[in-house]
Amino acid sequence: MLSKTAEYALRAVTCLGTRIGQPSSADVLAEQTKVPRRYLNRVLQDLAAAGLVRSRSGPGGGYELAKEPAEITILDVVNAVAPLERINACPLGLKSHTSLCPLHAELDRAYEATQAAFAGVTMQQLLESTNPIVPLREVS
Structure with missing residues (x-):
C-alpha cells in the first residue's frame, strides 16, 4: 500500500528521531536505514520542503528533525513524499458513474481508514514502543 518513497521517508524520520540534537549526514542515514544514498537525498529534500526535516551545512552539520517526534505523525511523513x-x-472516467460505484466506494473507505490510522500514530509513539525491534531501520 505504501510506496517505496514513503517507506524510505519513514525510515529516515525514525532514524533522525533517535538522534535528537545530533545532525546526521546523508551517508550515515543511508547506511543505518539501508536506503540508497541518491534516493535518500531526494526523500530528505521532500521532507525538508514539508518542514519535517532541516539541514545544516558545514562541520557538525547534517540532517535533523525540524519538529519534535511527538509532533510528527506517520501521515505527515507519508503526505510529505x-x-x-x-x-x-470514477477512476475509469465513466460518465454514467456520477458517484462512486460500490467497489471504488469501498476502496476509498479503506484509504480513509488508513489515513485516520496513520494520523493517529506519532513518530514518538513508534520510538517509545516496548517492542525490542527498532522500527524501520537496522541497528548495529
Whole structure:
C-alpha cells in the first residue's frame, strides 16, 4: 500500500528521531536505514520542503528533525513524499458513474481508514514502543 518513497521517508524520520540534537549526514542515514544514498537525498529534500526535516551545512552539520517526534505523525511523513490518493471520482472516467460505484466506494473507505490510522500514530509513539525491534531501520 505504501510506496517505496514513503517507506524510505519513514525510515529516515525514525532514524533522525533517535538522534535528537545530533545532525546526521546523508551517508550515515543511508547506511543505518539501508536506503540508497541518491534516493535518500531526494526523500530528505521532500521532507525538508514539508518542514519535517532541516539541514545544516558545514562541520557538525547534517540532517535533523525540524519538529519534535511527538509532533510528527506517520501521515505527515507519508503526505510529505507520496500522499495517499483518495478516490473522489470514477477512476475509469465513466460518465454514467456520477458517484462512486460500490467497489471504488469501498476502496476509498479503506484509504480513509488508513489515513485516520496513520494520523493517529506519532513518530514518538513508534520510538517509545516496548517492542525490542527498532522500527524501520537496522541497528548495529
